[in-house]
Amino acid sequence: MSEAKVRQSYRPVEMERRWQRRWAEAGIYETDQDTAKPKHYALTMLPYPSGDLHVGHWYAMTPSDTRARYMRMRGHRVFFPIGFDAFGLPAENAAIKRGIHPYKWTMSNIENMRGQLRQMGTMFDFDAEVVTCDPEYYKWNQWFFLKFYEKGLAYRKQAPVDWCPSCNTTLAREQVVGPERLCERCDTPVVKKNLWQWLFKITDYAEELLDFSKIDWPERVETLQRNWIGRSEGAELVFEVEGYGPVEVFTTRPDTVFGATFFVMSPEHPAVEKITAPEREAEVRSYVERAARMSEIDRADATREKTGVFTGAHAVNPATGERIPIYIADYVLMGYGTGAIMAVPAHDERDFEFARKHGIEIRTVVAPPGWEGEPLQEAYVGEGTMVNSGRFDGMPSGRAREEITSWLQERGRGRPAVTYRLRDWLISRQRYWGTPIPIIYCEKCGTVPVPEEDLPVLLPEDAEFMPTGVSPLKLNEEFRNVECPRCGGPAERETDTMDTFVDSSWYQYRYLSPHYDEGPFDPEAGDRWLPVDQYTGGVEHATMHLLYTRFWTKVMRDLGLVDFDEPMLRLFNQGVILGPDGNRMSKSRGNVVTPQEYVDRYGSDVLRCYLMFIGPWDQGGPWDGKGVEGVARFLRRAYSMAVEGFASDAGADPDELERRTHRTIKKVTQDLENFRFNTAIAALMEQSNYLMAVRNRVDEERWSEALRQFILLLAPFAPHHAEEMWAAIGGKFSVHTQNWPEWDESLVAVEEIELVVQVNGKVRDQIKVPTDVSEAAAKELAMQSEKVARQLEGRSVRKVIYVPGRIINFVAG
RNA sequence: GGGGGCGUAGCCCAACCGGCAGAGGCAGCGGACUUAAAAUCCGUACAGUGUGGGUUCGAAUCCCACCGCCCCUACCA
Numbered sequence: 067m068s069e070a071k072v073r074q075s076y077r078p079v080e081m082e083r084r085w086q087r088r089w090a091e092a093g094i095y096e097t098d099q100d101t102a103k104p105k106h107y108a109l110t111m112l113p114y115p116s117g118d119l120h121v122g123h124w125y126a127m128t129p130s131d132t133r134a135r136y137m138r139m140r141g142h143r144v145f146f147p148i149g150f151d152a153f154g155l156p157a158e159n160a161a162i163k164r165g166i167h168p169y170k171w172t173m174s175n176i177e178n179m180r181g182q183l184r185q186m187g188t189m190f191d192f193d194a195e196v197v198t199c200d201p202e203y204y205k206w207n208q209w210f211f212l213k214f215y216e217k218g219l220a221y222r223k224q225a226p227v228d229w230c231p232s233c234n235t236t237l238a239r240e241q242v243v244g245p246e247r248l249c250e251r252c253d254t255p256v257v258k259k260n261l262w263q264w265l266f267k268i269t270d271y272a273e274e275l276l277d278f279s280k281i282d283w284p285e286r287v288e289t290l291q292r293n294w295i296g297r298s299e300g301a302e303l304v305f306e307v308e309g310y311g312p313v314e315v316f317t318t319r320p321d322t323v324f325g326a327t328f329f330v331m332s333p334e335h336p337a338v339e340k341i342t343a344p345e346r347e348a349e350v351r352s353y354v355e356r357a358a359r360m361s362e363i364d365r366a367d368a369t370r371e372k373t374g375v376f377t378g379a380h381a382v383n384p385a386t387g388e389r390i391p392i393y394i395a396d397y398v399l400m401g402y403g404t405g406a407i408m409a410v411p412a413h414d415e416r417d418f419e420f421a422r423k424h425g426i427e428i429r430t431v432v433a434p435p436g437w438e439g440e441p442l443q444e445a446y447v448g449e450g451t452m453v454n455s456g457r458f459d460g461m462p463s464g465r466a467r468e469e470i471t472s473w474l475q476e477r478g479r480g481r482p483a484v485t486y487r488l489r490d491w492l493i494s495r496q497r498y499w500g501t502p503i504p505i506i507y508c509e510k511c512g513t514v515p516v517p518e519e520d521l522p523v524l525l526p527e528d529a530e531f532m533p534t535g536v537s538p539l540k541l542n543e544e545f546r547n548v549e550c551p552r553c554g555g556p557a558e559r560e561t562d563t564m565d566t567f568v569d570s571s572w573y574q575y576r577y578l579s580p581h582y583d584e585g586p587f588d589p590e591a592g593d594r595w596l597p598v599d600q601y602t603g604g605v606e607h608a609t610m611h612l613l614y615t616r617f618w619t620k621v622m623r624d625l626g627l628v629d630f631d632e633p634m635l636r637l638f639n640q641g642v643i644l645g646p647d648g649n650r651m652s653k654s655r656g657n658v659v660t661p662q663e664y665v666d667r668y669g670s671d672v673l674r675c676y677l678m679f680i681g682p683w684d685q686g687g688p689w690d691g692k693g694v695e696g697v698a699r700f701l702r703r704a705y706s707m708a709v710e711g712f713a714s715d716a717g718a719d720p721d722e723l724e725r726r727t728h729r730t731i732k733k734v735t736q737d738l739e740n741f742r743f744n745t746a747i748a749a750l751m752e753q754s755n756y757l758m759a760v761r762n763r764v765d766e767e768r769w770s771e772a773l774r775q776f777i778l779l780l781a782p783f784a785p786h787h788a789e790e791m792w793a794a795i796g797g798k799f800s801v802h803t804q805n806w807p808e809w810d811e812s813l814v815a816v817e818e819i820e821l822v823v824q825v826n827g828k829v830r831d832q833i834k835v836p837t838d839v840s841e842a843a844a845k846e847l848a849m850q851s852e853k854v855a856r857q858l859e860g861r862s863v864r865k866v867i868y869v870p871g872r873i874i875n876f877v878a879g
Numbered sequence: 880g881g882g883g884g885c886g887u888a889g890c891c892c893a894a895c896c897g898g899c900a901g902a903g904g905c906a907g908c909g910g911a912c913u914u915a916a917a918a919u920c921c922g923u924a925c926a927g928u929g930u931g932g933g934u935u936c937g938a939a940u941c942c943c944a945c946c947g948c949c950c951c952u953a954c955c956a
Contacts, residue, residue, distance in 0.1 A: 286883065286951085293882075296955065317956060330956090372954085402955045409956085415880095416954055487955055605951080642950090679904070681892060685884090690891060696904040699919090733902095745893065748903035755903090758920095822899050827937040829899055867936060873898045877936045 075709065076702055078669030082786040086184060094800050095189045098143035099594070106142040107595045108134040109574055109634070111603030111611075112196070115150045115175040119182040121651070121659045121677075121689065125643040128674040129683050129743050130602045131188040135782035136738045137600075138189070139806035145595050146189055147577040149196030150176050153204075154566045158499040168499045169527065172199055182662075187670045187785045189802070194577045198569035203576060204501040205522030206586040207568050210618075211504055212515050213625055219267045222513065225492055226334075229259035258358050263494040264503055264562065268617045272297070272486045274631075275616055283637040290608040296487025301471040303408060303480040305329060305381040307392065310341050313381065316403035316485050319413060320474070321466040323385040324455035325431035326408035328421065329392045330374065333357040334400040341392065343378025350375055350394060357396045372397055372420040383408070384479035385456070385470070395420060403485050411445065418445035431455050432463045491614065493565040498529050498538035500563030508550035508557035517551050523559070537561045570611050571618040574598050574633060585627075592628065601634035604642070612637070638741050641686025643677070648688045659689045671784035672698045678743035678783065697747075701787050704754050704780065707761065708773060708791035720765040724813060726756055727772045731809040734779045743783070750780055770795065775807045823848045824875040825857040841868045848874050 089095060110130040113123055134146040150172075157168035176197060183190060196203055214220035232254035268275075272295050278288045300318035307313050313331075317323070331338055333354045342350045353375045374395025381392050397416055398407050411421030411428040421428050430442055432450040452461045458470060474480035494503070502523040504516035516523055526545045529538050539545055539561035550557035572586065578595055579588035597619075619633040644650060645657025652658065664673045676697040681687045730753040737746035753776055761769065774795060781788035781801045792801035821844060823831040831853040835844055845866060848854055854876070861878040868874045 289882070290951070293952070298955070300956085315956080319956080370954085397954045397956090399955075407956050414956070416956080485955080608951085648949095679892090685892095687891075690905070693891060693905050700904085744891095745902080748893070751903050820899085824898085824937075827898095827935090832899075865936070867898085869898055873937085875898080875936055 076705055078671065078701070078786070079666065081790050082185075082187065082669045082671065085786045085789045086187065089800070089802075090184075092800070094802060095191055096193065097145050097191045098138070100143050101594060103141055103143040105595055106134075106137045106144045106600070107574075107598045108137065108144060108146045108600045109577075109598045109602070110146075110148070111601075111607070112149045112151045112570065112573060113179070114154060114156070115152055115172055115179055116156060117175045117178060119179055119186070119661060121643050121661050124186065124661050124673060125677050125686075126603065126640055127183075127188060128186060129640065129678050129741070131186070131190070132674070132678065132743065132782040133600065133602075133738060133741065135189055135785065135802060136806065138802070139778070139781065139804060141805065144189075145194070145577075146191060147194035147196070148183060148188075148190040148192070149194075149573060149577065149580075150179070150198065151566065151570055151573075152176065152197050152199035153500045153563075153569060155497065155499070158497060161499075167527070169199070185665060185670055187674065189785075194580055196573055196576050196580050198566070198573065199499070199525075201522045201524055202581065202583075204525075204569070206572075206576065207501040207564055208504040208516070208521050208523055209518065209586065210568075210572065211564070212518060212521075214266060214621065215505075215515050217621075217624070219270065219621060220264060220493075221267065222262055222264050224260040225263040225265065226258040227261050227263065227496075228256045229261075230254050230256055255359065261494075261496075263492050264505075264560075265490040265492050265494075266617075268491045268614070269486060269488055271617050271620050272488050274620060275488075275613065280630075281632045281635055281637070283634075284605070284639055287605060287608045287612060287637065287639065290605075291613055294488060294609040294613065298485050298487075300483060300485065301467075301474075301480050302404070302483040303384060303474060304478070305384060305406075305408065307337065307341055307381045308379060308389070310337055310379070313337060313406050314404045315406050315408045316483060317408060319410065319467070320471045320480065321452065321455075321458075321463045322410040322413045322431050323383065323408060323470060323474070324458070325410040325412045325429045326383050326385075326390065327388075327411060327427045327429055328390050328409045328417075328424075329381040330395050330398045330407050330409050330417075330420070331377075331392060332398040332400040332405040333394045333396055335394070335405045337406075338377065338394055341377055341379035346376065346378040350377055353394060372416060372423060374420060374424075376424075384474055384477070391426070393420075393424070401489055402487065412442055413445055413447055415445045415447065418442075429454055491565075491567075491617075493568055494562040495565055496537040496561075497563050498525075500566060501525075501568065502539065502545075503560040503562055503564060505560040506548055506550060506557045507560065508553060508555060510555055511550055511552045511557075514550060514552050514557070520551065525563075539563070567611055567614050571614045572622070574615075575622075575628075589627075596628060597630050597632065598634040599636060601637045602640060603637075605639040638684070640683050643680075643686055644688040646689050646691065651689075659691075664694060668694065668698045669786065671787045672701055675701065675747055675783050679747045681744055683741050683743055700751050700754060701784055703758060704776075704784075705787055705791060707754070707758060708777065708794045720768040723756075723760060723764055723768060723772050725815075726753060727775050728809040728813040731775060731779060731807045732811075732814050735806070735809070738782070747783060750776070750783070753779075777801060778804055778807050821848070821871075822873040823851060823854050824873055825854060825878060827875060830854050830857050839870075841866075841870075844868060844874050848876075 108130065110127050131146070134144050138144040152172050157172045160166055160171045161168045198204060211220055230252065232252045276292060276295055276297060298318050300316060301320040302314050302316050303320060303323060304312045304314055338350065338354065372395060374393045377392045377394060379392045380389040382388070383390050398405065409417040409420065411417040411426060412430045413432055418428065428442060430437065431452060431454045432446065433453045434446045434448065434450050437450070449463045452458045452463060452466045455466070458466050461469065471480060471482055502525055504521060504523045506514045506516060508514050526542050529545070530541045546559050546561060548557050548559055549555070575587040575592070578591035582588045615633050619628065620631060622628050623631060642650065645655065645659065647657050649655055649657060661673055672694060676694045679697055680693065730749050733749040734746045737743065737749070757769070757773060757776060774797070777788050777791045777795070778801065785802060788801050793799070820832045821835045822829055823833060831851040833847050833851060835847055845868070858876060858878055863876050863878050865877040866874065867877065
């Protein structure tokens with residue numbers, strides 16, 4: 067075919083559509099169940115069905131697909147499923163704003179996205195698709211909930227939530243707007259309210275979740291999770307509160323207890339009401355109310371001045387026996403430790419600030435080095451020698467921590483303790499579009515779980531999800547009113563739904579058998595595929611989804627459902643693709659790139675390759691529309707090379723061609739192993755350029771072989787182009803079921819290299835030497851160089867540094 | 880306040896275990912093709928690696944300090 071004809075014949079969009087059809091007909095992406103091959107479960111985080119795939123989806127999914135394709139060509143049976151995280155707020159908001167039912171909105175989005183996913187040219191096995199808002203799926207959320215409940219891992223308690231007093235409803239975090247913390251719908255200031263909520267006891271697994279020895283995850287994610295779990299060692303000490311009883315505090319510094327000159331409770335602490343002196347009541351109550359209005363985020367603002375009020379009550383320091391005043395202050399959080407602290411102003415920055423403001427004694431009990439009894443100008447938080455601490459004076463503070471703890475323990479006033487920052491997972495959402503919590507409240511029997519055989523508790527389709535101010539299911543009498551499964555009497559259903567992170571905590575298991583109805587997944591399929599070998603997704607999920615799914619798997623293990631400890635063995639975090647202006651893409655910034663316009667113009671392969679080429683995958687980066695051209699040229703050139711074929715034989719070095727081929731195979735293979743798609747594509751471009759250059763100058767047979775290998779290497783990146791090219795050179799359908807090429811190490815090495823000759827670190831000459839030249843020979847050859855000889859004249863060579871294949875350096879004096 | 884990442888050509892990015900700063904691409908420039916342009920093809924210039932020190936025969940790479948940008952996290956007792 068002539069070049070002109072090729073140019074005319076290159077219609078990537080049409081070509082891609084043709085192959086997509088063919089692939090579907092031939093079913094080449096149906097999951098290979100041949101257990102003779104090693105398994106590879108590749109997983110990319112499932113998308114939320116927002117309506118259209120955006121560039122971010124492409125950036126996350128297509129490299130993941132490339133890697134899965136590569137593994138397949140490497141001889142693995144690969145399972146690479148996809149699904150939709152279909153419950154959640156946007157669907158409900160669309161319903162409220164536009165009157166479309168969430169189900170309809172979600173399903174039509176999914177339908178749309180399915181088509182776009184196919185267009186992407188991925189090898190997703192759509193037979194394994196999971197849609198989490200499907201009762202077939204969420205039934206198992208409920209089933210798990212019951213199992214968790216049986217094991218005591220699901221429990222109900224009062225927990226603070228954001229509450230809009232005007233709409234009379236709880237709000238999700240993203241519905242609370244701005245630093246003023248206003249309700250998104252009516253601009254009313256949001257308050258904290260204690261409501262009955264369901265929680266999962268993830269804290270039971272805190273210690274095990276700190277063990278990362280069984281997974282190969284990015285250091286960064288491990289650190290994030292470790293910090294999030296926040297294990298601290300210390301002691302729980304008991305302070306007697308006058309007229310109330312003992313109150314426990316947690317401290318990491320029991321050594322400083324002799325310096326505890328006051329005591330602080332969180333405004334929410336249950337004891338506050340009972341201990342407040344009558345003359346203080348008004349002040350205390352107003353402070354508590356003010357604190358309640360503040361969000362946790364505002365309260366966590368450490369730069370804010372430390373506020374608080376005296377309750378009029380006193381506690382007894384268990385070490386000194388002194389009476390110390392009890393304050394309430396919002397810098398003490400109910401959610402951490404016991405919600406009360408012993409305040410040691412001399413050795414804690416926050417307590418120091420508070421004590422100064424309230425004129426409380428600041429007593430040094432750990433002497434800083436060189437301290438001579440002068441008042442501290444700031445809190446000293448380091449180690450030192452004990453002072454003002456009775457019998458412990460003179461002891462190093464580290465040792466005093468243990469000794470004081472056991473001393474108090476002997477007197478029944480304390481014990482060593484470990485506290486975690488991690489809190490239990492609050493799963494209740496006062497929302498319609500989620501999984502109903504399978505619980506029934508009966509006046510007589512109390513809290514009754516829905517019997518397993520009654521699952522799923524269906525989400526009623528005709529619910530009133532308009533903004534009426536109450537949890538939508540609460541208004542649905544038909545849903546809410548039930549017979550108690552235990553006594554048959556009148557009862558009410560729980561009307562909250564589950565957090566959508568529940569859905570994504572175990573979806574990787576459901577993929578294995580999405581229609582299996584005897585359990586969350588078919589154990590036989592589980593044996594064949596679990597656990598996930600390679601997971602890819604954004605690092606923003608480090609302390610949410612990625613922690614929850616680890617927790618979930620450990621519970622599943624304890625339920626006997628799986629026999630391993632970790633859900634995903636290997637994780638890779640891709641970066642974020644930014645808008646052309648270098649900012650995060652967002653509609654309000656107007657910098658959103660629509661993949662469709664590029665797909666329509668260049669085809670999917672170009673977009674895929676461009677996104678992989680733009681830079682290291684974990685780095686992300688700004689979108690550059692101009693850069694796409696280069697990749698488009700590359701693929702078109704590659705295509706035309708295959709279609710036109712060999713030109714003529716005119717004497718280029720066929721061995722060099724072969725060496726380059728093997729070098730390319732090695733480079734691309736190693737880069738794919740390490741998720742370095744950008745340099746792999748650069749290597750393919752280089753090879754393509756070379757193939758083009760020698761197309762009419764080398765032995766035809768060997769050129770064709772080199773081209774064949776090139777196409778195979780290209781296949782995971784540009785599946786459509788490679789398929790077309792494969793067909794053009796007479797390859798058997800499909801290129802994607804071929805074996806990945808292997809390289810011959812002996813052919814990778816170049817034959818002759820340019821050895822750099824330096825004198826005292828400065829480059830003086832380059833000489834051609836055989837690759838395997840010995841040091842002595844290299845030295846000899848280098849000395850023969852005129853330029854080098856000139857430099858060495860009159861000097862003696864003190865040292866020769868020889869790096870094979872690189873340089874030879876004469877150190878001369 | 881704490882933790883992490885990144886600064887290399889006009890731009891996106893390469894550079895293994897320290898060894899000639901350049902693989903690939905964009906844009907630029909020159910040529911071929913064209914009546915002309917686009918497209919295409921061929922060919923090319925461009926930085927001494929954010930700044931300042933240090934280690935070394937030799938530093939983009941290792942160490943120290945600083946500057947800039949980004950991300951995460953934050954009163955955790």
